[in-house]
Amino acid sequence: MTEPVVSLREARLTLMGNAGPVEILKGITLDVAQGETLGLVGPSGSGKSSLLMLMGGLERATGGSVRALGRDLTALDEDALARFRRGNMGVVFQSFHLIPTMTALENVAVPLELMGAKDAFERAAAELAAVGLEKRAGHYPAQLSGGEQQRVALARAAVTRPAILLADEPTGNLDGRNGRAIMDLLFGLRDRHGATLILVTHAPELAARCDRVVHLADGRIEDEAAGQRAAE
Template sequence: MTDPVLSLTDARLALDGNAGRVEILHGISLDVARGETLGLVGPSGSGKSSLLMLMGGLERATGGRIAALGQDLTAMDEDALARFRRDHMGVVFQSFHLIPTMTALENVATPLELAGVKDAFERAEAELEAVGLGHRAGHYPSQMSGGEQQRVALARASVTRPEILLADEPTGNLDETNGAAIVDMLFGLRDRHGATLILVTHAPELASRCDRVIRLRDGRLEDSAVDRTEAAE
């Protein structure tokens, strides 16, 4: 693989808790190619979400090295990491994390405004149209269903046209119908913007659509690649 978008070398994560220091991830080494879709699967508590957070610089590794787009995330301070995410990454969580006092349009426009983009609201409106919510632009999160809120979150994550799109259980809080729609939109946004997509999932149908699936168990990579049809538990 030449010039991976993401490269982890012996990445480790340990957190201090009431019972002492807990090792979450143990020496993860992994490269992700440009434009690849990578699924992270495994039992609850295996470290999937923690690994995704390391990749996005949302958790700081306690050992090893993580590089994204050729830049060393482990060497950046919090401000530099925030700027890097703003400029290069989109993140979608299981919980939608929308700002309740902002309309759908304002939520989607926020990352563009923070980046100083002049046509922030025009681009946000186009992104809402792309996820089928142009007619809901003026509504607040409390006025929308869970599926609609997740579509707004998808639009917000993709409106900056990120090179890397991270999704943590994006269908976890949705029913089957809404979950399937979100999956289609997630891959559609990936195709439209050419982003590298990395997602955590328990859903077999979602994992099966990825180019490659990585299984974690007890904070370690169990396989470098597994059968996608049996990927999720």
């Protein structure tokens, strides 16, 4: 039996708030298969984004275990986690997180430069072309529309050919037309690079395109369903 790409066992996350510890995730057990597209849905505050951050090693579980590509993320220190993410994961955020003083091309090239790739800018240019922004390569984020900035963020996440692509509300800041375009690009990246795609969304049409949808409520998995059925 093939090992899951991501595997959580009784994973918990407790953070300190003003009034004391707050239990965000309350024992999540979940496997994600190679090449699967998984949607995480649920009301605000249900723990969707926190779960995505655990899977990406951007938050450290305070209980249980989190494994990705056979590595125990809970056993890695911050430097080892950063190296692991750099080589294996691409992350897309709702708020883009582009570097404002860098052009679109430079933003996309950053992860490749961190990996020491000699052809960083050539590969970045090719990835920008793949999302339809080859003519905007020299523009800064402030000169780009929201949809264009999210395309740059997608190109940056995909340029290293990650095994796992994580997306947190990737269409949340976009209008309907741009949101649909980003959806198509996300699934196109999955198909083109063979990545496992895990995304948080409130958009029923995006959840419907996933192979499987996990509903969270109050820090727990409430339900699982096939994407199309879950969105109906």
